[in-house]
Amino acid sequence: MAYYAEKNFFEDEQLIELVTSILSGNLTLEWYQAQGARVRARPADPRRGLTYEDCNLGPYGYDAIPELIRNRYSMAARGSVLVTKLPDLGYTVNRRSDVWSDNVVTLYEEAKSRRWAPAVDVPWTELAARADPVREAAMAQVCTFLEEVALVAMEMPSKWVFSINQEFLELKSFLCAQMIDEARHVEACRKRALASGQGLGRASASAEQALKELLSAETYPEASLGMNLLLGGFVVAMYRAIAALAGMRADRLLGTLAMQDVARSVAYGVGHMRYHLAHQPAKAVALGEYLDRTEHVVLGIAGSPEFLEPLVLLAAGSLDRERLAAGSRFARRWFRAALEEYFERAAAAGLGDRRERSRLPRLDS
Amino acid sequence: MPSPPPIRFPSRAFFEALGDAMRAERERFSRLGFFDTTFGVRISPDDGGEPAEFALRFEVFDCVRVMEGLAGVEADFVVEGPFGAWREMFDTIHALGAADTAQSLNTLTHFGERLRVRYDDPDGHDKLYRFAESIQEFLDLSARIDYVYPDGSRPPARRDDLRRSAP
């Protein structure tokens, strides 16, 4: 502990006098005269309720957030009447275009609205009967892998939220939504693996090395680009494949519901990059270089044997040689499609056409 | 009084009937969450000819508009495919009460072999993923609709003895 109060309040006569006076009925009412902007937020659409968009009013709104936050380093609510002597809480991310996205408010509201609880929203009792051991082994392995990925994806927003200025309330709230989304995926994937009859599979050294590289990005824009746009798109594709290859409704639901969550993070990732580059266009060079040296992590993760082999097996349905050949064709198409979607998103985000520049397409030969 | 003619698939009335069924299941769709997208459906006749096109607009928890044709519609994405593929999907839904994993929209569009997804903006495309379960359950509502195909045939009756997954 290094921060102590400016005084020992138990010996502060002035404080004791003040409180005694108030509790004798002599209110100061200093705050009563605060001249804040008077607004009345109303739901634009009663079916939707009162959204943050409805509260985007005057000095309270997110439209009013300046590009650079100076002199606001406390948690005082945006738009509230400030007083002198507010402390500096130590925020280090104070530039709007480093974190903002025009879709973040919508995505936050959507995340809340589209929440689900793995314990009760996946029909676990349906897993009991048809336990094909090869299929279940593959499912257990892929879920072990996805649990690893989710653990890291949960830590990315948690790592940054402490450092981001509280003026970016809606963005910080979205980061909280990301955290709970990924907690949900840790939970759902672990439960699925341990319900399989196979136990957990093997952790993936290549995936974890790659994930650690993404997690340790030096700046928030790089962290978001890496986790949300680059990796996120592939994780959407992974859950999508699980749903498409599902042998039962429980797996289809698990894959689909998780996919929905990750797709929001991807949408934020694209929107964030777009906003960032619109306001800091010079950063495109550095971010392009970041991708040049970081894209290889996709291979370490999506190409890890702990993911790719069970994917082939799930698509194949058995260890029969011909079925495995069919399964590997599925895996090739899957990788190609996920890669193409990544390039589309990167271009849409303002990072240009990376197809020629990236080393990833070379793998498809 | 003569009974009204049955709803045809594909038709605007068919998708409007799905919208009505969605309203009746407000509780379920509210639980799934906000559902905000406009997407297109394009059904190409097996024998060639002009495709049937519809735009479905969803806001909050409802299908708020069904439009015929896609010209001038800003659709987030369009799901297109031959009539046969659509029929197979809807037949399965009707027989089982909801799509099985082989006939879910996600499976059918996965590599674009049966149904394809077209889009201009990846953001729009990603809405297919963001609202995937709501879209699926919307299509699953067709199990409750009485409709006929252009050749006058109907989808198969519900198979109560078969379930989509083990109990």
Add this chain to the structure above:
Amino acid sequence: MSYLSTIDFTEDQAFVDRFQRTMRGDLELSWMDVPRERVACRPENARRGLTFRDLDVGAYGFTEMPELIRENRSFAPRGAAMPEGLPDLQAEVSRKSEVWAYNIEGYYEEAMTRQWNATTDIPWAELQSVDLPEDIGKAYAQLLTFLTEVEMIATDVPAKWMGRLNADFFEVKNFIATQAMDEARHAEIFRKRALSTGWGLMRASAQNEFNLKFLRDADSFAEASLALHLQAEGMVLTLFRFSEYISPTEGDKKLFRLVMQDEARHVGYGMQHLKWVLDHFPERREAIHHHLDEAENFVFGGGYATEVLEPFIILSGKGLKKENIAEGVRITNAFQLKQTDEYFERLAKCGLPERRERSRLWKMVEMRKQTMPA
């Protein structure tokens, strides 16, 4: 520069070769043969679904988890086979007693099923139709301003620690994630309610901001949790109950009941965590008292926050007239004493009954009780 993985995957020929072999259907399948406990967890209670408690089996479970995590320093899911080459997460907390709490898995599952939505679960239309008189409206808007200001400290502080905890403590990390979301929701609901009153936000609370800074600054997760979950949120829980009692409308009562549910979970975790620490890590007792000495100093300094105390008096007395204020003072005084009583009661229940004797806050409260009219 950030951490770089030990190989560049696209340049490592062995890795690329293996990838391409897999893509041709030539699988090694070594992961299938790793020795492991083969389990098939099932819901003990079908209505509750499959819970973390149902997964508390063998090496996968939390009961058998050792006090010191010696083997896993990576992201490997607890109980998974760990191959060579896993990276070091640089976890700063690998001792179970630092973070664990009785029933942590229960709190998490409860949090996941009891998430509510500030946008849709409050009767905004009903609240719109109510015009609060100026004295009540401003007092209420000021209370809401304070609450929206402080809530997300309980996002920032636990989130700061999440990445520092060993991956084997994922139940705790998951709980932290639910708390982060709960607090974002609280900041949201109080902000939205303030902006819907017609008064907007009122004054920021400097004295409470200093307290927030103190909460951000803890040497250990245990100390952070003690100050945040037990002391701060414990007192806020009583405050929410009091706010429900003095709420100006039925819609506002519902609002406070909903936030109260979440807060009670956080306090529950804090209490069960302190119990666990004192049961398993008794040498921490003095450090805990030392931390509470300063935490309670900030609590007492909160008396300077007239923008919190005075709105309570106005709301509970229902106005600014002399008789309202007299009534408001009586009720608010009782609330503050109850708030402190409950705080010490919680500490006693957690295994710290001696806190009252050591606490200057307790002594000041006792003195105040003696000066109150019978």
